[in-house]
Amino acid sequence: MTPSGLKIHGPIVLSLALILVACGPTKPPPDLLGNAQQRLTSARNSGAATFAPLELRFAEERFSQAQTAMLEHDFNLAVNLADESAANSELAAIKARLGKLRESIDQLKRDNAEINRVLQAAGAAPGGAP
Secondary structure (H helix, E strand, O other), rough: HHHHHHHHHHHHHHHHHHHHHHOOOOOOOOOOOOOHHHHHHHHHHOOOOHHOHHHHHHHHHHHHHHHHHOOOOOOOHHHHHHHHHHHHHHHHHHHHHHHHHHHHHHHHHHHHHHHHHHHHHHHHHEEEEE
């Protein structure tokens, strides 16, 4: 090849090589499913089955689909599904914490009402505080 032919064909060959590399099989990101698995476990442990069953189920389904995509070497899909699973797990965990807080508030309201009832009864009794 002449120097001018190299100038013309060189960029073309380099572009084709880059395209072939880009189209080749991709490797899975390290610990692709680890974060999703960890968040799913955290959501389960936080009581999401009681307080956010729908979100927990969505997280479990997406995680299962991500595992299947990994086995089929569809890493882009696996990444997306794992991210969806992690997001649904986080939402489920937050809803579980909210549900537990609501239960605590309800219990405190019941305790407060009982204390008020006892105080009113004591105030109405003879010899009670005015």
